Amino acid sequence: MSLRMTGSQTVGPFFKIGFSWLYRADIGSAARGGERVRIRGVVYDGDGQPIPDALIELWQADAQGRYATDPDGQATAEAELMGFGRVPTDAQGAYEFRTVKPGRVPHPSGRLQAPHLSVTVFMRGLLKPVHSRVYFPDEPSNADDPVLLSVPEARRRTLIAQKGPESLLEWDVRMQGAHETVFFSY
Amino acid sequence: MKELQGYRKPFLNTQPEFLSPGYASTIKRAPSLAPIALEPTLSELTGPRFDPRQLGASANDLTAGHKAKPIGERIWVSGRVLDDSGKPVSNTLVEIWQANAAGRYLHDGDQHNAPLDPNFTGAGQVFTDEHGHYRFRTVRPGAYPWRNHHNAWRPAHIHFSLFGPAWSTRLVTQMYFPNDPLLDFDPIYLSIADEQARRRLVSTFDWETTEPEEALGYRFDIVLRGRTATPFEKGKGAQP
Numbered sequence: 549m550s551l552r553m554t555g556s557q558t559v560g561p562f563f564k565i566g567f568s569w570l571y572r573a574d575i576g577s578a579a580r581g582g583e584r585v586r587i588r589g590v591v592y593d594g595d596g597q598p599i600p601d602a603l604i605e606l607w608q609a610d611a612q613g614r615y616a617t618d619p620d621g622q623a624t625a626e627a628e629l630m631g632f633g634r635v636p637t638d639a640q641g642a643y644e645f646r647t648v649k650p651g652r653v654p655h656p657s658g659r660l661q662a663p664h665l666s667v668t669v670f671m672r673g674l675l676k677p678v679h680s681r682v683y684f685p686d687e688p689s690n691a692d693d694p695v696l697l698s699v700p701e702a703r704r705r706t707l708i709a710q711k712g713p714e715s716l717l718e719w720d721v722r723m724q725g726a727h728e729t730v731f732f733s734y
Numbered sequence: 735m736k737e738l739q740g741y742r743k744p745f746l747n748t749q750p751e752f753l754s755p756g757y758a759s760t761i762k763r764a765p766s767l768a769p770i771a772l773e774p775t776l777s778e779l780t781g782p783r784f785d786p787r788q789l790g791a792s793a794n795d796l797t798a799g800h801k802a803k804p805i806g807e808r809i810w811v812s813g814r815v816l817d818d819s820g821k822p823v824s825n826t827l828v829e830i831w832q833a834n835a836a837g838r839y840l841h842d843g844d845q846h847n848a849p850l851d852p853n854f855t856g857a858g859q860v861f862t863d864e865h866g867h868y869r870f871r872t873v874r875p876g877a878y879p880w881r882n883h884h885n886a887w888r889p890a891h892i893h894f895s896l897f898g899p900a901w902s903t904r905l906v907t908q909m910y911f912p913n914d915p916l917l918d919f920d921p922i923y924l925s926i927a928d929e930q931a932r933r934r935l936v937s938t939f940d941w942e943t944t945e946p947e948e949a950l951g952y953r954f955d956i957v958l959r960g961r962t963a964t965p966f967e968k969g970k971g972a973q974p
Contacts, residue, residue, distance in 0.1 A: 551818045551957045553744045555926040555935055557908040558757075559893065562841040565857045566831025566893055570784075594762040601843070607782060607901050615780040619738060621899035623783055632782035653776050656738050666777050666901055673759030675750035675925050677906065679769070681777075699770055724766045733769040734740070734778045734902060 582611025598641020613651030806835025806873030822866025837876030
């Protein structure tokens with residue numbers, strides 16, 4: 549290695565100017581099959597106040613567990629989804645995506661991972677983004693997902709969406725506090 | 735399955751900590767628990783690929799697209815996007831946004847009483863070429879006050895957002911200008927503990943890209959995480 553990675557800086561309060569051209573709340577519209585879901589939630593600060601100026605980006609596989617790109621950055625032929633979403637929180641701190649539930653993707657251990665969405669959250673006051681995952685409720689494969697199992701049991705629930713009415717799933721982000729969301733480094 | 739190569743962790747102190755009390759907004763927003771180390775999987779080692787055809791022809795010219803030219807000192811901002819082994823990151827999306835020359839953003843939340851410029855939006859996008867080069871034409875943004883502490887002013891800066899080849903290589907940063915006296919007092923800039931690392935966020939004035947009768951040139955190279963060289967590095971923490 550000859551160079552050092554550029555330092556991260558906050559998106560600040562005005563990221564809408566630069567990011568809104570690529571806002572995508574509807575990720576699953578191109579998919580032919582799969583279970584349609586809505587993921588909704590609120591982002592909270594350490595006082596339990598909603599954060600109205602956060603940005604959430606999402607990356608996921610299609611319903612068959614195929615990503616739109618391979619690890620060399622090349623497009624894959626089969627994937628039905630582009631798989632990328634980006635939305636800001638609204639004045640109430642809420643966000644919503646519409647998508648399809650992803651399939652299971654391989655883990656380096658050789659096992660399959662439980663269906664999940666990768667989420668990155670940016671906001672004023674975050675000098676670098678936080679990374680998390682959203683898992684699905686009533687999903688038997690959660691029980692042996694290697695990533696979920698690496699999280700202390702008491703905190704795992706922060707990664708699993710709650711079932712709402714119909715196709716709605718609720719997943720909140722808590723930056724601090726007793727139920728602080730699990731964030732990952734990788 | 736093919737061996738998955740992860741991305742190298744940054745060197746110590748070259749990235750900000752979450753909690754940086756001089757920047758007041760971090761106090762209620764920084765996670766209080768350490769992140770959990772996740773062995774990267776396909777989910778972290780793949781990432782979105784965008785189509786350059788999505789962009790208009792002048793998406794990298796922030797001085798275009800309005801009835802007239804914006805007010806301000808016209809500049810070229812150019813550079814290369816590399817990984818930490820020096821390899822160019824080609825065909826990757828670079829997004830920028832900034833205040834106008836008076837230090838005002840085109841955003842409802844910006845209450846600074848400096849004027850808006852009807853000829854300036856302050857957003858641009860470009861894809862790097864095969865050698866990792868990018869270039870924007872814009873105007874030099876103004877400094878502006880914020881309420882972080884008494885008489886707080888942000889140094890002039892341009893926000894940069896990059897994706898790179900994977901979900902793991904995402905980077906959002908800010909480019910600053912050389913010899914700005916506000917840098918030494920800016921808690922966002924100072925949140926990076928390593929002085930050399932901070933200085934790499936400051937662009938350099940560049941005669942090569944300065945265009946006669948047209949615009950001053952500033953260079954800003956960006957380094958994204960590179961691939962771990964061997965599987966043995968997998969899962970290693972921050973390097974000294």
